[in-house]
Amino acid sequence: MARKDVDRSGHTVEKIGGTSMSNFDAVRKNIIVGDSRNEELYNRIFVVSAYGGVTDLLLEHKKTGKPGVYALFAGAENRWAWGDDLTRLEKSLTDINLSYFSDLSLRHQADQFILDRVEGVRECLIDLQRLCSYGHFQLSQHLIKVREMLAGVGEAHSAFNTALRLQSEGINARFIDLTGWRESERLAMDEKLKRSLASVDLTRELPICTGYTQCKEGLIETFDRGYSEMTFSRIAVVTGAREAIIHKEFHLSSADPKIVDPAKVVTLGRTNYDVADQLANLGMEAIHPRAARGLCSEGIDLRIKNSFEPDHPGTLITGGYQAKTPQTDIVTGKKSVMAVSVFDQNAPSIAEIEKTFLDLTSRFRVHRINRESNANTLTFYLSATLKQAKRIVNELGSDFPGAEISLQKVAVVAAIGSSLDVNNVLIASLVAFDQESIQVLAAHQTMRDVEVQFILDSEQFDHAVRLLHALLIEGRPNDSEAV
Structure with a gap:
């Protein structure tokens, strides 16, 4: 049931998926800038995922299980295999920057940012490996923190690049790093989000937030790779968003158009959080059930939009909606x-x-x-x-x-x-x-x-x-x- 006390003219919180992020020109045109007048650019908070495939390289391939840097480090079958993989990852990330920035000065800034992160990770993992070689410290006790750190690298890369690119176009974008990089204090998630966004003026600034949030709750341990949806959901809740929007590379439809004739597939248009939970259970990832819970309890509607069809309203997910007649959606x-x-x-x-x-x-x-x-x-x-x-x-x-x-x-x-x-x-x-x-x-x-x-x-x-x-x-x- 929608909240009666919400200012419906307020801000939105919008998440952009990794596959969409890999096509930034379309994201810029269809989602962030488009035909917006200057004042319409703001009153939005963006949460961005790592570019498509990057988290697979950092952790492990989501579908095939092929080991990434984390899996190689945790497996320890080859003591230094993870280091070689990290070097290859570094090259992949700077290659993304090469395709992203034509301006040499901007590309240099982007490269310096991500190289600092990757080399910082390398030093940390070498030190941890050396520490655990003494026998008094068990590597298994630290692996969740390693996974968190690596996941944050991909999210920070895409968020920093997005803010930098928009700033170069005269848009007052602001990079919000929630990954906890080199931070000594670990806060509860909601407190971390409130502090990080407290100084942002949404009427004049466009925050670009990392999809991963380092916090006491430990998002990786609880949600594994569903962490960006939790960040997105909690930002919407703690800031009192009027609507939460997820931009994906496809519509939420009656079937997968790769299986069923696209001409016969229809966009859902309306559904509820109960349906969204069932979809998430089957891996469709409309939104993680725990992330949906916060939005639903606060009466914040969720909209799923196609990144490449900006004029289509997409599918609205609300708490109490039911189709007028019994039907399969x-x-x-x-x-x-x-x-x-x-x-x-x-x-x-x-x-x-x-x-x-x-x-x-x-x-x-x-x-x-x-x-x-x-x-x-x-x-x-x-x-x-x-x-x-x-x-x-x-x-x-x-x-x-x-x-x-x-x-x-x-x-x-x-x-x-x-x-x-x-x-x-x-x-x-x-x-x-x-x-x-x-x-x-x-x-x-x-x-x-x-x-x-x-x-x-x-x-x-x-x-x-x-x-x-x-x-x-x-x-x-x-x-x-x-x-």
Whole structure:
């Protein structure tokens, strides 16, 4: 429910994703500057992500798991492999600067900034490695801080460049570094944000904030790579924004246009935070559920816009919205999911197996999409690499030596809506799958009318998405509400 005390003429907080940031000319034209008159440039706070692919180089590849600087440092299979990777990263970042700044003086400033950061990281990691070589200090105790520091490098790089480029055009942009670089004090997140923005005059300045915030809560430990959404969300809350806006390289649509014919896909237009939570659970990243919670509780509406279609209103996400008639809003899912199942008639209880499962998924930083259980079997559906899943299976085998443990790659396909007729969706979908000879391994629905999930063979994912989109969305009146 929207707040009644909000000044609707106030400022917005806007987040720009990494893929969009890599096309700065489009970002400048479509989002930041466009046709705005001078006074329209301000009363906005921007939170920017690292350029596309940079965080993969700093940490590890999000999809393939290929190690970046962090993973090489943490793995310690080759003591100095991370240093060589850091040097390659340095070259990649200055190459971005080369494409970003035609003016030599500006490029020199950008290069000096990022080289100072990267070399500072190198010195820190060498010192830490040397310290831990004595045996009194354990490297594992410091890895979260290392991950935080590395994540902040990419965010600072893009934010500094953006502010510098805008300043060169006469725009009063201001770089707000929230990464904690060389800071001795670690504040609670909200306090850090308040202090960092306290001196900013939003009527005359355009703050460009890093997506990572160093704080007592430790965003990496809690949210891993969802940290920029938390920064964005909390800035909106602590500054009392009238609206929060996320600029992505695509619309929030009824299906992935790479799978379903783009001519048949529609922009959602309106939905609610409950739907956004389900999308985030499947990795669609409309917004992290914990980030959405703050916006929802404060009555701040969230808008998802396409960075390359500035005149399109996008999709508005609010707390209390429900479609006027029961309908499916989106068909989505995840093509590669690891189903780990434990069958043990000798275990004291399923609860004991579940506790071990939860501990392992937390330890290996694996996201749990769903679970199912009966009297003697528990199955978790995990967003994990095969390597991570095998580690979990091995640990479970040690803890429950008499259990039958299986690992299977599956897909999850979901029908989601703000006002979903779950019974009809479930029945109609199962009939359609049967007619198309698509085997359903499991089906999940809850008492809350927002989502139905189907577990299928991963090879049938695309076919299933197209089938359900045609069945549940195509052919109905296009009543998405643009706002």
